[in-house]
Amino acid sequence: MHFPFLIKIHGGEMEKPAIFMRKHPLILFGQSLLYLALLTGPYIAYLVLRDVAVEWLNHPTLGPAVLLLVTLYDLFVLLLFYAAYMDWYLDIWVVTNERIVDVNQHGVFGREIAELQLSKVQDVASEQKGVFATIFHYGLIRVQSAGEKAQFEFAGIPYPHDIARKILELVQADQKWHREALAQEIKGTQ
Amino acid sequence: MLPLYIILIPFALFAGGVLLYGLLTMISLYNFGGDFSAFLATFLFWAGAATVLFFAWNELGGVDWNQPLLNFSIFSSASF
CATH class of the missing domain: 2.30.29 (PH-domain like)
Known part of the structure; x- marks a missing residue:
């Protein structure tokens, strides 16, 4: 990692990083588990409400609409996970x-x-x-x-x-x- | 009557927005020096997005997109 904010100090020499810290990886792991649970939400709903879900998915217009909605939801959850990772990685x-x-x-x-x-x-x-x-x-x-x-x-x-x-x-x-x-x-x- | 492929327009806009934001996140991440964990997270995001889009495309391959979005034909033979 490079530190663009380092400055020259007394004597004209650059200041030296002595300690570099980020939050514990467990914090990110906990958030990742949450996003994993959110990602599997639609699939668990399908298993729980199987009869209704099959009826909707077999409908000629409702089926594609539901599939596109689930796809968008999954993409959004993936983005939330990536943004959470970036926030963890760049908070130093x-x-x-x-x-x-x-x-x-x-x-x-x-x-x-x-x-x-x-x-x-x-x-x-x-x-x-x-x-x-x-x-x-x-x-x-x-x-x-x-x-x-x-x-x-x-x-x-x-x-x-x-x-x-x-x-x-x-x-x-x-x-x-x-x-x-x-x-x-x-x-x-x- | 609106054809079914109309619903692909908002889908494409939102999905495009998500992918663009992911790209901007990736650029921001590597601007400050990414390491292996950054590479792994980036890989998981793009691989996950590709998998989700592939499965959607696979499932929606046999759909007739020219059919009407809302089918009002059930009302055409109503009598009182």
């Missing part, structure tokens, strides 16, 4: 050595990118709640900031406690760099 969090970048995909034509400087991070919390979340190790990460957007949240992240710890380490390293840079600047002006 990237933590670099300078920022946290939250990329949110909205449909085909909408993409929202929010960022938070590591130097403005005040608090990082992680949460793992529920049976599936505990068994499959996914949960929520919440980052409190001093910036315009007060809170960043990313749900369904794999191993949220480990990720929260890594973010804190990056925050500490970035804040240490800024303190040392400031000290050098002050020393230089004296």
Whole structure:
């Protein structure tokens, strides 16, 4: 995956992605099961209401109309599945050595990118709640900031406690760099 | 009297719209760097769409599309 939103930081070098996250694949799997159930709906209806269905399908004009309607329904459900996959795939969090970048995909034509400087991070919390979340190790990460957007949240992240710890380490390293840079600047002006 | 093939027009429009949206989704997906899972999802969508359309075409092969859409002949010999 390439990251077109990376920028040049202190010293003219490009910022480096340290953590790259997407929602746990189980989230997509659950949605896929739903779409699979929707896809089989007309066929289950045919089995349950067999007599009525056979009468309709044998009708010279109603039969083709029903078949075309079922075909459209199946195509629409397939499209919903593909759109759900795209939404899962393109919703990402990237933590670099300078920022946290939250990329949110909205449909085909909408993409929202929010960022938070590591130097403005005040608090990082992680949460793992529920049976599936505990068994499959996914949960929520919440980052409190001093910036315009007060809170960043990313749900369904794999191993949220480990990720929260890594973010804190990056925050500490970035804040240490800024303190040392400031000290050098002050020393230089004296 | 409207022939039966008239119902193919809205079907073609909606099906075309679905396929176009699928194509735009695929372009958007690969613009940001798709991997194997993206390829698999794309394959499932297009293979699924092709299968559904193939079965529909197979089932509707023997239909007389020139017959009237609404058959009012049952009213023509009514007497009171």
